[in-house]
Amino acid sequence: MALDAVAAKQLQMAMLSGQRPGAELVHEIKRASQGDPLFINKVMEQVMKMTREDEQQNVPDVDMQQDDEVDVLATDISAIRRREECDAEQYIKMLEPYIGAAGHIVDIGSMSGVIPSCYADHWPEHAVIASDLDIPKHPDPTRRVRGMSLLRETLSQLADDASSPHRERYLSMCEQSVCLDVLQPVWQEVGHLNSSCAAVVCTALLNTNGFKTPHMWRNVLAGAANLLREEGVLLIFDCNFGGLGDRNVVEAFAHRVGLEVVEHAFHHHGGQNPRKECDVYKLILRRTNRIETLVAHEHSSGDLVLIDGLKSNPKLNGKTGVLDSLEDGRWGVHIAAGVTTKRKTISVRVKPENISSLMSSTGKLLDPVLVADQIDAVMDEKLA
Numbered sequence: 340m341a342l343d344a345v346a347a348k349q350l351q352m353a354m355l356s357g358q359r360p361g362a363e364l365v366h367e368i369k370r371a372s373q374g375d376p377l378f379i380n381k382v383m384e385q386v387m388k389m390t391r392e393d394e395q396q397n398v399p400d401v402d403m404q405q406d407d408e409v410d411v412l413a414t415d416i417s418a419i420r421r422r423e424e425c426d427a428e429q430y431i432k433m434l435e436p437y438i439g440a441a442g443h444i445v446d447i448g449s450m451s452g453v454i455p456s457c458y459a460d461h462w463p464e465h466a467v468i469a470s471d472l473d474i475p476k477h478p479d480p481t482r483r484v485r486g487m488s489l490l491r492e493t494l495s496q497l498a499d500d501a502s503s504p505h506r507e508r509y510l511s512m513c514e515q516s517v518c519l520d521v522l523q524p525v526w527q528e529v530g531h532l533n534s535s536c537a538a539v540v541c542t543a544l545l546n547t548n549g550f551k552t553p554h555m556w557r558n559v560l561a562g563a564a565n566l567l568r569e570e571g572v573l574l575i576f577d578c579n580f581g582g583l584g585d586r587n588v589v590e591a592f593a594h595r596v597g598l599e600v601v602e603h604a605f606h607h608h609g610g611q612n613p614r615k616e617c618d619v620y621k622l623i624l625r626r627t628n629r630i631e632t633l634v635a636h637e638h639s640s641g642d643l644v645l646i647d648g649l650k651s652n653p654k655l656n657g658k659t660g661v662l663d664s665l666e667d668g669r670w671g672v673h674i675a676a677g678v679t680t681k682r683k684t685i686s687v688r689v690k691p692e693n694i695s696s697l698m699s700s701t702g703k704l705l706d707p708v709l710v711a712d713q714i715d716a717v718m719d720e721k722l723a
């Protein structure tokens with residue numbers, strides 16, 4: 340006898356996130372076993388089979404875990420604070436050695452906003468911009484609150500609970516918070532901050548979204564490269580999806596968008612199970628000057644691209660994707676399809692005319708005359 344599908348899915352989610360199954364689930368497994376001592380082996384086989392099928396589709400469903408977490412968040416602000424202030428403390432320690440003179444700090448996927456509010460308290464001379472997905476609040480008050488609605492609600496609640504100067508700080512953060520979907524080809528809402536940011540922070544984004552869109556850290560690097568001023572830094576603290584845990588892979592991509600890897604270190608195993616995706620890494624990348632990205636490149640594997648002009652699957656037009664290999668004149672592309680919370684990766688082959696590169700920097704760091712001189716200097720060096 341197999342385990343009931345819902346219970347099997349719950350067990351799979353618990354295993355993937357490295358948690359022990361809860362009491363109810365254990366009870367359900369015992370009940371279904373009907374005393375068969377080998378039942379647990381059969382259940383494990385069932386779960387492994389589900390995981391293999393999910394991997395083949397490349398879109399395992401992690402919403403259950405994510406949703407439960409957000410439900411708790413929406414209802415208990417003191418519990419959020421306790422948990423997230425500890426996380427913020429460790430991120431601050433990671434960023435502290437690199438944070439430069441006053442400037443903007445953009446936090447990606449801020450969720451409740453507690454973590455960026457800690458940045459604002461710790462670095463009051465910097466302007467912290469919290470951000471998240473645009474997920475409008477459902478009219479039904481019993482439905483969970485997520486994205487910008489959650490962020491703005493929690494920030495104003497933090498302001499209500501605080502006294503001066505924190506109150507004014509959180510209110511201003513609430514006003515300045517922006518919708519930012521890293522999978523969009525252009526980060527319009529923060530475009531005015533291009534080349535001016537002291538830091539960009541992205542923590543625990545892949546943690547809950549990597550199963551659906553494992554390549555999204557490349558969008559984060561490309562977008563952050565645009566935002567950062569020269570010597571500005573990007574902190575990533577996240578799970579090992581899409582090659583994030585491989586320093587060579589990250590370095591190759593980072594170099595193409597004008598970032599250098601300053602630190603790339605394994606931090607801890609994110610769960611008890613051996614899935615490498617659960618391993619958590621800490622990365623610090625620094626904005627270099629943009630000379631390398633200004634030298635034209637051919638497309639290559641791992642590049643971030645924009646899909647356009649597809650007739651066979653027009654829904655994919657306007658989406659971003661990551662190049663795989665070129666075969667028979669067509670590029671394999673892993674495209675981040677769907678919108679906001681309903682993302683999934685679709686892998687297709689497209690003609691070169693249906694992709695355009697998102698690798699070149701749109702920043703304005705360098706004076707054009709200087710750029711021309713520097714390109715000459717690079718070419719001279721390469722030809723020497």
Ligand SMILES: C[S@@+](CC[C@H](N)C(=O)[O-])C[C@H]1O[C@@H](n2cnc3c(N)ncnc32)[C@H](O)[C@@H]1O
Pocket residue numbers: 426447448449450451454471472485486519520521522541542543544546547548
């Ligand atoms: C697990 S929470 C991380 C919260 C916080 N940064 C931390 O370190 O605990 C992930 C957040 O990323 C947001 N998110 C999911 N997909 C995103 C995307 N494509 N672009 C920007 N944010 C996204 C979610 O709405 C959620 O608030």
